[in-house]
Every structure is written in C-alpha cells, then in structure tokens.
Amino acid sequence: MLQEIQAMGSHAMDIYDYLLAGIDPRLKEYPLMQNPIPMSSILLCYLFFVMYLGPRIMANRKPFQLKEAMIVYNFTLVALSVFIVYEFLMSGWATTYTWRCDAVDTSDSPQALRMVRVAWLFWFSKIIELIDTMFFVLRKKHGQVTFLHIFHHSFMPWTWWWGVAYAPGGMGSFHAMVNSSVHVIMYFYYGLAAAGPRFQKFLWWKKYMTAIQLTQFVLVSLHATQYYFMDSCDYQFPMVLHLIWMYGTFFFVLFSNFWIQAYVKGKRLPKQDVKQCKNGTAVHTNGKHHENGINHGTSNGASNSSAPHENGSIHVSKMKKA
Template structure:
C-alpha cells in the first residue's frame, strides 16, 4: 500500500513538472538581437552585481565605515538624483513617440506582431532594456546610505525591493518580452521620477525643507502603484490575455508582498507619528 501511495505521489510530481516545463517552453520568447545586448546574454553579470551589492551594503561597507567619518556626498547625490529623475522621464517619453501609445493600448491583452509594427516592437525592447538598467542604477541608493553611515535605512524592505526589481525586470525582458508590461513599467517610471525629484530637492539643503511637505504622498503613490499593478495583473490572468501565466502568478504574489511590506512601513513611519502627536 505504501509503495502504491509513493508511486502515485511520484507520478503526480512528475506530471506537474512536465506540465510546468511545457507551459514554460510555450511562454518563453527569444529575440536574437535583444538577447545579445549588454547584460542580457546570460544571468551571470546581473547575479554578480547583486552579490557584490549585498556583500557591500550588508557586510563590507558597514565594517569599512565603522571607524570612519560619514562621507559628505551632497553633490554626488544631487547629480545622481537628477540623473535618475531625467532617466525615468526619458522612459516615460516613449509614450510620445508616434504610434507607440496606440500600439500599447491595442496590445494590452492580445499583442500581435506584424511587419508594420516591428519598429514599435524594437522600441519596446530598447526602452525595456533601459528599464532594466534603471533598476540596476537604483542600487546606488543603498551605497549612499552606507557611505553616509545611515545603516538604519538599509532595511529588509529597501534591500529586498531593489534586488527583487533587478531580478524581475531582467527575467521578464530576457525570457518573456510581453507588450503587456508597458503599463506597469510606465507607472513605475513615473513613481520613480516623482520620488527622485523629491530626493533631488531635499539634497539642496535645509532651506528646501518647507517645500517638501509632500513626502508622505510619495509613499501613498507607491502603495497606489501596487494596488493598480495587482488589479492589472489579475486582469491579465483572469481575462486569459496572451500574457505568460506563470509570470502573472509570480507578479501577483510579488506585488502582494510589496504591498504588505509598504503598508507596514507606512504605518510605522506616518501613522505612529500622528498618534504620538
């Protein structure tokens, strides 16, 4: 009886694995040109960057700064935040390329690639690559925290968010390349443009503090982004859109976790301060 049960269990696992691999093979999408771009050929450059990042911000950096004065990085941060603001604005500008917005709307659920819209597809790949690079450049945020001896800012949420976004965006562009991600990518770029513009203004000095009352709304905007993304991801899955179902499930679970973590952060940062007042 035990052997029969074990055999049935093994068959169930084997069938599930076979179905998963079949579904994965059906949903993976390759493009010879895009897959040959810098950082996209293999996962090793990205994984190496993330290992170096984690080692520095969690161990090497804090130890290095333990007996040193915090670095004054005002001008470096100003330049970085301005660059990030403009870079995310550049990605949003893709909407204003003739035909791009209409193509994004038309392909929101069932994308169709033809010879006529091939140039739009190429633009989508280019901006998607830039989006991946922008998630890598986001890692510098944490490096600044460490060098300024702001290690308390290097929270689980902060580090997980940055690492997860690099892995997720790289994986999506390398293996799935769905048009449907345009909406979420543009929304994320907009949120980051607002966020980095706030950071740029705050780096100008104390004289700007009275104009920076809207910090709380950045976190609210991020939470709204997750709610919209969750709704959108469920729409792609439930309405049987031509979107990788494996990635839709992953995206939904991932966004739910982000939403949970950001709500905890919001409660600790803002709600408790209000109660204390």
C-alpha cells in the same frame, strides 16, 4: 554516487541551456543580457557591500557628505525616468495598446524594437539605482538600510531581467511604465532633499511618497488581475503576469506596514517624541521636525537640518510648558 552527481549536473546544464534558448534574440546584443550570470554577480556584490563590506569599511570613519554627487545622481534619474515613461508610451501604451490584453510584438518593426530597447533600459535603470543603498552606507545612514529597502533593490532587478529577456513588451510592461512614473516623483523629491535646508519647506509632502507607491502596487495588481477574467488572451508569457500580481500584492503589504508603523503608530520617531506627537505637540530633535506623528526629516539625498536653536533642551521645555 559519482554517477548520480554527474547526472544531476548534466540535467542542470540542460535546464540552463533551455532557459538561455528562450531569451528573445533581439536582446542578445544588449549589455548583460547574454545570460543571467553577470547580472546575478552584480547583485551578489551589491549585497556583500551593503550588508558586510561597506559597514565594515565605514565603522571607524566619518560619514561622507556626497551632497553634490547626490544632487546630480537624483536629478539624472529624474530625467532618465521621464525618458523611459515617454518611450513606453510611444512604443505602444499611447499608440497601439488596448491597456487590456496586449501581446508582445515579436517582430523587427521599428516600434517593436523601440519597446525592446526601453524594456532593457528600464531594467538597466534598476542596476543604476543600487547606488541608493551605497549612498546610505557611505553616509552611515544605517537606519535607512532596512530589509524592505534591500529586498526591493535586489529582488526587482533580478526578476525583471527574466521578464525583459523573455517578454520585452506587451501587457507585462505596464508595471515598468508605472514604476518609472513613480520614480520621476520620488527622485525629484530626493534631489530637492539633497539640495539642503533651504529646500526643506518644499518637502512637506514626504509622507505622500509612500501613498504614491501604494497606489502603484494597486494599479499594477489590478491590471494583471484582468488576465484572470478574460475569456481569451494571446499574451505569450502568463507566468510574467502571475509574478507581477504577486509582486504588487506582496509589496503592497510591506509598504502598508511601513505606512502604519511610520505615520500611524509613529514608531520611526524617537520614543520620547512619540508620546508628545500623540498629544499633538510639535518637537524639534536631532535636527528634524516631528509634528502629529509625522517625520519631516529626509531620506536618500536628504541632510538632517532644522532652524537653529540656542538650546534644544530649553526649547523642548518651553514647548511642554506651552
């Protein structure tokens, strides 16, 4: 029995060494890219904090406001995402790529090394974005810490580490460029939301954020689907495309369900509001404006605010009479 366990351990180490040997040598000097252990440890600590330690620490504490920190954080990510999109374009997508079958340039040319750098920077931005959930926990916005949110923030950086390690560039990087483009819009929205009530009038397009994300997954899946209809393609890592296609399709289903629950069925609203929203009645509750089943509250950096009312119950009563 002991010999069998030792044999299995030796076999596992052989597989691990084989996987490490496949990492692009141009990336081995980049932080956290020598092996998957540091990256996996960060993600495990993230899951432990947001699912257990953070809520336990905050259980008997008042929520932190963190307004200034969130404004800086969100607009910093806007700038970083703009830079990443620009670098992807200049590294191939706006210069030498065909937008169809584009292989990974494994040379040490300046443009190839530029693509390696931006591919790593995109992955590292996913590590930075783990702070999103920490803000939710520290502000006790427990309703925002959903399965979809946690899965998206933990699964994507783990899988993208392998994608960057083996295939920094080529047609597999289309996903990263599109995702960064979406994050320019998304974190700009969160930055405005964090700035306070005076910017609420500029956030009428909240529900379209989900539509933009759905469009992202459609584009990513369609681009990857090309591979299956090409007579020949010299892209070196087809497994990356298989994973991207599954990723785009899977998250399209999850985000579609979110759209239906939030904006079609109105299940993200308080139950007493859903009936009135279906009847076309505008309601002000808990500092949020609900109209026609759409929640005009805020997420991430947003603070719950509304126009002042002397008496919320009287206001709702008048609305019913009207």
